[in-house]
Amino acid sequence: MLKNRNCGELRGEHTGQQVTLAGWVNRRRDLGGLIFIDLRDHDGVTQVVANPAVSQEVLRVAETLRPEYVVQVEGTVNPRPAGMANLDLPTGEIEVVAHHIQVLNAAKTPPFLIHREEDELEALRLRYRYLDLRRARMQRNLLIRHRAVKFIRDYLDLRGFLEVETPILFKSTPEGARDYLVPSRVHPGKFYALPQSPQQLKQLLMVAGVERYFQIARCFRDEDQRADRQPEFTQLDLEMSFVDREDILQLAEGLMIGMVAHACEKRTSTVPFPRLTYAEALARYGTDRPDLRFGLELVDLTAVAGRSEFRVFREAAESGNVVKGLCAPGCSDYSRKQLVELEALVQEEGAKGLAWVALNPDATVRSSVAKFFSQELMADLLAAAGAQPGDLLLVVADRTAVANAALDVLRREMALRLDLIDRRELAFAWVIDFPLVLWNEQEQRWDPSHHLFTSPQEQDIPLLETDPGAAKSNQYDLICNGFEVGGGSIRIHQRELQEKVMRLIGLTMEQARAQFGHLLEAFEYGTPPHGGIAPGIDRLVMLMAGEPNIREVTAFPKSQNAADLMANAPSEVDSGQLKELHIRLDL
RNA sequence: GGGGGCGUAGUGUAGCGGUUAACAUGCCGGCCUGUCAAGCCGGAGAUCGCGGGUUCGAAUCCCGUCGCUCCCGCCA
Numbered sequence: 001m002l003k004n005r006n007c008g009e010l011r012g013e014h015t016g017q018q019v020t021l022a023g024w025v026n027r028r029r030d031l032g033g034l035i036f037i038d039l040r041d042h043d044g045v046t047q048v049v050a051n052p053a054v055s056q057e058v059l060r061v062a063e064t065l066r067p068e069y070v071v072q073v074e075g076t077v078n079p080r081p082a083g084m085a086n087l088d089l090p091t092g093e094i095e096v097v098a099h100h101i102q103v104l105n106a107a108k109t110p111p112f113l114i115h116r117e118e119d120e121l122e123a124l125r126l127r128y129r130y131l132d133l134r135r136a137r138m139q140r141n142l143l144i145r146h147r148a149v150k151f152i153r154d155y156l157d158l159r160g161f162l163e164v165e166t167p168i169l170f171k172s173t174p175e176g177a178r179d180y181l182v183p184s185r186v187h188p189g190k191f192y193a194l195p196q197s198p199q200q201l202k203q204l205l206m207v208a209g210v211e212r213y214f215q216i217a218r219c220f221r222d223e224d225q226r227a228d229r230q231p232e233f234t235q236l237d238l239e240m241s242f243v244d245r246e247d248i249l250q251l252a253e254g255l256m257i258g259m260v261a262h263a264c265e266k267r268t269s270t271v272p273f274p275r276l277t278y279a280e281a282l283a284r285y286g287t288d289r290p291d292l293r294f295g296l297e298l299v300d301l302t303a304v305a306g307r308s309e310f311r312v313f314r315e316a317a318e319s320g321n322v323v324k325g326l327c328a329p330g331c332s333d334y335s336r337k338q339l340v341e342l343e344a345l346v347q348e349e350g351a352k353g354l355a356w357v358a359l360n361p362d363a364t365v366r367s368s369v370a371k372f373f374s375q376e377l378m379a380d381l382l383a384a385a386g387a388q389p390g391d392l393l394l395v396v397a398d399r400t401a402v403a404n405a406a407l408d409v410l411r412r413e414m415a416l417r418l419d420l421i422d423r424r425e426l427a428f429a430w431v432i433d434f435p436l437v438l439w440n441e442q443e444q445r446w447d448p449s450h451h452l453f454t455s456p457q458e459q460d461i462p463l464l465e466t467d468p469g470a471a472k473s474n475q476y477d478l479i480c481n482g483f484e485v486g487g488g489s490i491r492i493h494q495r496e497l498q499e500k501v502m503r504l505i506g507l508t509m510e511q512a513r514a515q516f517g518h519l520l521e522a523f524e525y526g527t528p529p530h531g532g533i534a535p536g537i538d539r540l541v542m543l544m545a546g547e548p549n550i551r552e553v554t555a556f557p558k559s560q561n562a563a564d565l566m567a568n569a570p571s572e573v574d575s576g577q578l579k580e581l582h583i584r585l586d587l
Numbered sequence: 588g589g590g591g592g593c594g595u596a597g598u599g600u601a602g603c604g605g606u607u608a609a610c611a612u613g614c615c616g617g618c619c620u621g622u623c624a625a626g627c628c629g630g631a632g633a634u635c636g637c638g639g640g641u642u643c644g645a646a647u648c649c650c651g652u653c654g655c656u657c658c659c660g661c662c663a
Contacts, residue, residue, distance in 0.1 A: 031626090032619035047623070067613090086623055109614060111597060116624080118599050118612085123655045176663030196663080223662045224588095348590095348659085451663040505663090549656095560656065 002072050002104070008044020012093045014077045019096060021046060022072040022104065024134065025065050026115045035062040039073060039096075040115070042139055047086070047095040048073050054097055061101045068107035068114065068131075074100040122551075126565040129556055141553045145541045147263035149216055152236055155255050161212040161238065166201040168194060168218070173515045175452065177221035180231070188582040194220035194232075197534060200519050202239040203453060203491055206530040207522045214238040216537065225560045227549035228483060228539055232558075236486075239532030245474055245490055249273075249430060252478060252486065252533050256540075260426055264544035269293070269425040273478075277433040286324075286404035286411065288434075291482030292427040294420035296411045298324050298404075301395060304384045310372035312353070316397035323397040324407055325355075327385055328414045331392035332358040332366075339368075345413055346396055346406035354410075355395040359387045369395075412482065426543055428480045436460070436473035437505060445506045450475040452501055454489035461497070468504055478535060485540050488533025495523040 003022040010019065023041035035050040050062035065071065075096040086092030112120050114134045125132040132138060153163065172179045172193030179193035195201070197219045205213045217237040225231070240247065253273050260268050270292060281288050284297045301324060306317025313323050328334075334342075334356075343354040357367040359382055367373070373381065385393050394410055396403045415421055436456045437446040446468055448454060456464060460471040478486035492498045498520060502512045512520065538550040551557035559565055578585065 027623080029622050029625050030619085031622060034620035034622080036622050036625085038623070049621085051620080053620085081621070084621060084623090089623080092623085109597070113598075113613070116598090116612085120598065121594075121655060123594095124598085126655085173663090177661080199663090221662060224660085226662085227657070229662070448663055453663095559654085561654090563654095565655090 003041075006043035007039055007041040007046040008090060010046055010077055010091050010094050010096070012079055014094065015079050017077045018074070019077055020072065020074045021048070021096060023070070024107075024114070025067055025069045025071060027067065028062070028065050030063065033059075035059060036095075037062060037065060037071075037073075037098075038115075039071070040134075044090060046091045047089075048075065048101075049078075049095050049097050050101065051097060055099060058098045058101050061103065062098075065101075065103070066107065066109070068110050069103055070105040070107070072102045072104055073098050123559070123565055126551075126557070126559060129566045133555065138552070141541070141545045141547065142555065144263050144545050145537070145553055148259050148541055148544065149537065151259045151262045152214075152216070152255065155258055156212075156214045156238065159212070159251070161214045162210055163215055164205060164210065164213050166195070166198040166205075166215065166217070170195045170201070171515075175515070177223050180220045180222050183581040183583055185580055185582075196221050197235060198237050199451060199453065200516070202237055202532060203519065203530065204522055206239055206241045206493075207525065207527045209241075209528075211241040211528075213240075213532075217534075222562075225558070225562065228542065230538065230550055230554060230557055231562045233550070233554075234537040235534040236537055237532070237534045239530060241528040241530040243490075243529070243531055245432070245476060245531065248488060248490075248531055248533055249476060252488075252535065253428075253430075256428055256478070256535075259540075260544060263541075266424055266426045266544055266546070268428060269422075270427045270429060273428045273430050275430045275432055278431055278435065279433070281431050282400075282404055286406075286408035287482075288431055288477065289479040289482060289484045290408075290429075291412065291415070291421075292429050292479075293422055293425050293481060294415045296326050296328070296414055296420070298326050298407050298411065299385050300324050301381060301384055304377070304381045305395070305397070308369070308372045308377055308381075310355075310369050312355075312397050313369075313372075321398055322400050322403050323395060324403045325385055325393050325395035326407055326411055326414070327387050328392040328394060328418065329388065330390050330418070331414070332360050332390050334358065334392050342394065342410060342413070345409055349406040349409055350402045351396045351398050351406035353396075354406075355397070357382065357385075357387070357393040357395070359389055359391050359393070361390045363389055423546060426480055428478065428485075431477040431479055432475075433457075433472045434475040434477070435469060436464075436471040436475075436501075437468050439469060446504055448501075448505055449473065450487060450489055452505060452507075453491045453498070455492045455497070456501070464500060464504055474531070476533070478533070480540070481543055483539050483543065484536075485543070486533055486535030488531065490529070490531035493523065493527040493529050495520055498523060 003020050005019045005021055007021055007023050021039055023039045026038040026040035026045055029036040033052060037048040038045050039048050050058045052059045073096060075098040077094050078097050080093060080095050110131050111124060111128055169182060169192040172191060177196050182192040184190045198215060198217050202213055215237045217235050218232055219235050220232050257268050260266055278288055281290055286298055300322060302317050302322050305313040305323035316323050339356055346354045355369045359365055365378055387393050396406045434449050436449060438449050440447045455474045457472045457474055463471040474490035476488055477484055538553060541553040542550045545553055547553055
């Protein structure tokens with residue numbers, strides 16, 4: 001080894017030791033006759049002193065050093081002179097007095113400073129990702145990710161799980177997201193697809209008698225990017241045989257709690273994880289992945305508001321739409337301008353307008369709809385909303401889906417404005433009792449709410465024939481801080497039921513056989529009841545690291561249009577390669 | 588596919604119709620033995636993302652285009 005100590009570990013107790021360090025020049029402070037070098041490696045920073053009283057040669061070398069030079073330093077650990085300790089640095093009570101400095105490699109001036117984060121254009125960081133990753137923040141994120149995955153492996157190993165790799169070159173199915181395709185050289189005109197998840201394969205492993213499987217699995221989906229979506233991402237994919245929902249929830253909950261405690265500084269604030277039904281989540285928060293770090297719950301005001309003279313409210317109530325709202329505490333003094341801002345927010349979600357009622361601290365009322373409400377009815381409305389003096393009641397009347405979407409946005413906005421979010425918290429919860437299928441208005445058909453291997457709840461199987469939309473499934477989502485961080489289900493393990501669900505979502509038997517024949521066939525050879533879950537590693541690490549997007553916790557992420565700005569991928573290939581793959585371009 | 592934001596020395600920003608294109612930092616050189624965002628002095632460094640247009644004159648206004656980003660659609 002070119003070093004026998006890391007740059008983050010030396011303390012006062014090491015005083016007098018001869019050490020060899022190696023790393024990068026973080027910063028050089030040249031006082032003329034005395035030079036300080038902050039030497040950085042993956043572990044931290046140590047101050048090295050080049051003192052001519054110790055060695056003229058060392059000072060001469062130190063003068064030539066520049067940021068990001070790679071150097072090896074041999075020296076003695078010394079306590080810093082009285083009053084010279086740097087309390088901001090873990091290694092700040094000592095310094096290494098260099099006897100010898102060797103330049104292992106010089107460096108060009110980097111395009112940005114490693115030791116200072118200046119909010120560079122992200123394109124620049126991505127182009128020089130190997131430099132960006134040298135920064136303490138990125139090193140910390142990589143460490144959190146490593147610890148999380150290490151914890152997962154240990155936790156599952158201890159519970160009898162087997163880690164099994166599944167193919168990356170697999171089969172395309174038109175269901176779900178767009179596939180990444182890989183042309184076959186030996187099968188002209190045919191393509192592999194990169195897996196959107198190892199869903200089918202892990203179910204086949206259950207048929208194979210593995211019973212407890214997991215994989216840290218790369219998944220690929222050719223869809224447009226978001227802050228929490230990359231074209232390739234990582235899931236903890238796991239599946240168990242002979243289990244019911246409770247088994248999976250307990251296992252995953254213990255895993256999450258342990259992982260958070262082990263990998264980061266955040267605290268899991270909701271233990272045991274609350275369980276919300278899908279219907280309850282939508283009713284109380286307007287979304288199936290609410291941020292539970294704060295309250296601001298939605299209230300249904302349809303009954304009271306429908307009794308008013310306000311046509312928008314009355315028609316909503318009469319036509320089966322809803323009037324819903326939320327109380328923003330202490331906001332009764334909101335100005336016209338502020339209210340216009342909030343209204344613009346809900347209009348982006350399709351709401352036509354935003355009604356408001358300010359209950360002043362002196363109990364008087366100011367409202368956009370005051371003239372349509374008698375004094376009694378206004379009192380009823382405020383009571384129904386649970387408004388306290390000083391509150392601002394914000395109300396949307398619309399189709400349920402629109403009102404919920406609008407109030408979800410409003411709820412999150414008010415939480416930010418009122419500073420209700422504790423950033424040290426991770427508020428996990430389960431969402432259960434999802435509908436099995438959702439009506440796709442555009443295609444005029446039923447789509448699976450989760451995926452087509454999800455089983456309906458036992459008592460709802462008859463509904464598949466009569467009222468499919470009312471049938472609940474054995475799907476469960478794991479949510480945290482407003483993100484969906486995992487989803488799973490108890491699967492269908494019987495061919496007849498699987499075929500029934502396929503028919504329901506409009507797959508012909510020919511399509512089903514072509515796409516899933518291997519699975520359906522497997523189901524005839526003794527398939528155990530099974531189920532699983534797939535938590536998203538990138539999102540979980542993002543939340544644990546307190547980062548705003550998953551690129552910050554991905555070593556080499558892609559840009560929004562799915563490009564690798566460092567390697568310049570995707571790129572053109574030469575015509576010979578295309579010919580071999582039987583591909584002609586049509587651009 | 589649609590909407591919003593950003594793009595000016597290496598980097599981060601200011602300038603928003605006439606400036607020698609400014610400031611900070613970094614870089615280069617000089618001075619400096621207790622610094623840790625070291626300090627002081629000096630210097631170099633920008634066809635203002637790219638293309639077109641309007642104008643006597645464009646970093647600035649207009650159109651287009653490229654890149655990054657946020658959101659909607661999409662993401663079983």
